Amino acid sequence: MNQIAQEISPDFSGLDTALAALSKGKDAWARTGNAERIAILSEIKDRLLDVSEGWAETAARHKLIPSGSPLVGEEWTSGPYAVMSACNGLMQTLSEMEGKAFLSRLPMRQTTNGQLAVRVMPHSIWDRLLLSGVTADVWMQPDVTEVNLADNTAQAYDTPPAQRRGKxxxxxxxxxxxxxxxxxxxxKLFSEHQVVILKMNPVNDYLTDYLEAALKPLIDRDALRIVRGGAEVGSYLCTHPQVDEIHITGAAASHDMIVWGAGQEGADNKRAGTPKIDKPITSELGAVCPTIVVPGNWSAADLSFQAEHLATQKLHNSGFNCVACQMLILPRDWPQKDNLLANLRDVMAKLDARQAYYPGADDRMQSFAEHAPDADRFSRGAAPACIVASADADDWFANNEVFAPALSTHEIAGSDPAAYLVEAVRYANDTLTGTLGANILVHPATIRQIGRKRFEEIVSALHYGTIAINAWTGLAFLSTACPWGAFPGHTLQDVSSGIGFVHNTFMFDKPERVVITAPWRPFPRNLLSGGMTLLPRPPWFVTNRRQHVVGKFLTRFQHSPSWFKLPGIFINALRG
Structure with missing residues (x-):
């Protein structure tokens, strides 16, 4: 009997050993100087470059991306490229931490509603060339001003290294x-001086070897351990006495199970306000993320390009993104509405067939379809069709993140763009679950018609952690200078899309949201309407036929920027 119990009981001794090493090294890491951290990040970049191709190709295979498909580019840009970019951003911030000098090079302005907005992109000549026309502003929480911004940035570095205590x-x-x-x-490591035990998700723990190789400088300093395992490992670690804080990325249901418990016990604990875990917990959770289409006079080429944009917002990573567009808000009386949807259907039909690789997708799509028996289906060839259903059929669509290739629509009456946008913002705020990201597609002439000041006033009422104007919020995720997280104000009892921010390489302590904007038309077509930006079809578009090449080139460029690398990037970008 004892032998049987020993065989079936999980062995957590390896976890205990990892935590013991981290606990021993936590103060030393907290007191590590900026110069040493810069050297560590530089070494990580070199090691990351060595494993980047294996990382991207392995991830593509596990995600069932067809062999030779340009969609492999997604695994470059949302994998090694993003990590390489974060290393560069952190290195720059750390190199100018004295007096927080990095803030002096960030343009600032006051928004129409009186908030401080800090422009974090473009921040270099490379940004202006490679992401031409893309801007990203971080709107600070209302009590942050230009005068006290430094006091609300990188506060963890205000404590002298010798006085820091690790966690x-x-x-x-x-x-x-x-x-x-x-x-x-x-x-946790660089913005909060904490050592980390990183538990990989079983879905992508095939990345463990690549991460251990790339992040070896942190492991060697007992600042990081990477472990594998399922729910039993996560549960053990969450309650371990040597774990001081927790960060969760996942679903709100998983968060609540960790914090409050399962079933009736969890419901009782939540009602009583008695969490099972008495530790600081931050999180990035999902949402029913909207894209608001604002009526205007779109050309046939605009309709086609923005249909590609919508397909990307829905089907990047085969639809398994926390900021995938799940609610398409449309102007009911707009004459071009049906043409846009027809273009979207056509774009999806022509994409490389990509399977729904994420566990549980079939069940979630079936549940989605059961709530809309009259749903349309946009064919994707050999891949499962994208289910498209009116949200008006059932409140379920506004309250449940589907995390799969399925899309809801909601229509709002009226032809006045400003009045329509006000109603769309109200619907998104008041009806949809979550506050992670929202997209707005609006013709530049329509913004001028509304008035730039009035347009920003309306946007300021949209309470999401990232707002993308003629862009996808996923671009802010890839641009690691941007803080990434839900709109502030959520609590453990009403967690919505989460608590806190990550990425944020300028280390702002009190961001409220990011507003990221991209050109309406791609280069060179934009030249016909007087546009001066140089961004062609973006490499994160699912329709880009050279993204696998551009993603690799961009990763190598992030490692060591050079004018000599630009021609190859530009040529392949134009061919995309």
Missing amino acids: VALVLGAGNIASIAPLDAFQ
């Missing part, structure tokens, strides 16, 4: 996007 953080990694786990670990 052990548990990071529960996500299974969908490869860079999430290391970027979440970076937040």
Whole structure:
């Protein structure tokens, strides 16, 4: 009997050993100087470059991307590229930490509603060339001003190194996007001086060897351990006395099970306000993320390009993104509405067939379809069709993240763009679950018609952690200078899309949201309407036929920027 019990009981001794090493090394890591941290990040970049191709190709195979498909580019840009970019951003911030000098080179302005907005992109000549026309502003929480911004930035570095005390953080990694786990670990390591035990998600723990190789300088300093395992390992670590803080990326249901418990016990604990875990917990959780289409006079080429954009917002990573567009908000009386949807259907039909690789997808799609028996299906060839259903058929669509290739639509009456946008913002705020990211597609002429000041006033009422205007919020995820997280104000009892921010390489302590904007039309077509930006079809578009090449080139460029590398990037970008 004892032998049987020993055989079936999980062995957590390896976890205990890892935590013991981290606990021993936590103060030494907290007191590590900026110069040494810069050297560590530089070494990580070199090691990351060595494993980047194996990382991207392995992830593509596990995600069932067809061999030779340009979609392999997704695994470059959302994997090694994003981590390499974060290393560069952190190195720059650390090199100018004295007096927080890095803030002096960030343009600032006051928004129409009186908030401080800090422009974090473009930040270099490379940004202006490679992401031409893309801007990203971080809107600070209302009590942050230009005068006190330094006091609300990188506060963890205000304590002299010799006086710092370390902590052990548990990071529960996500299974969908490869860079999430290391970027979440970076937040704890470099912005909060905490050592990290990173538990990989079983869905993508095939990345463990690549991460251990790339992040070896942190492992050697007993600042990081990477472990595998399922729910039993996560549960053990969450309650371990040597774990001081927890960061979760996943679903709200998983968060609540960790914090409150399962079943009736969890419901009772939540009602009583008595969490099972008495530790600081931050999180990035999902949402029913909207894309608001604003009526205007779109050309046939605009309709085609924005259909590609919508297909990307829905089907990047085969639809398994926390900020995938799940609610398409449309103007009911817009004459071009049906043409846009027809273009979207056509784009999806022509994409490389990509399977629904994430566990549980079939059940979630079936549940989605059961709530809309009259749903349409946009064919994707040999891949499962994208289910498209009116959200008006059932409140379920506004309250449940589907995390699969399925899309809801909601229509709002009216032809006045400003009045329509006000109603769309109200619907998103008041009806949809979550506050992670929202997209707005609006013709530049329509913004001028509304008035730029009035347009920003309306946008300021949209309470999401990232707002993308003629862009996808996923671009802010890839641009690691941007803080990434839900709109502030959620609590453990009403966690919504999470608590806190990650990425954020300028280390702002009190960001409220990011507003990221991209050109309406790609280069060179934009030249016909007077546009001066140089961004062609973006490499993160699912329709880009050279993204596998551009993603690799961009990763290598992030490692060691050079004018000599630009021609290859530009030529392949134009061919995409």
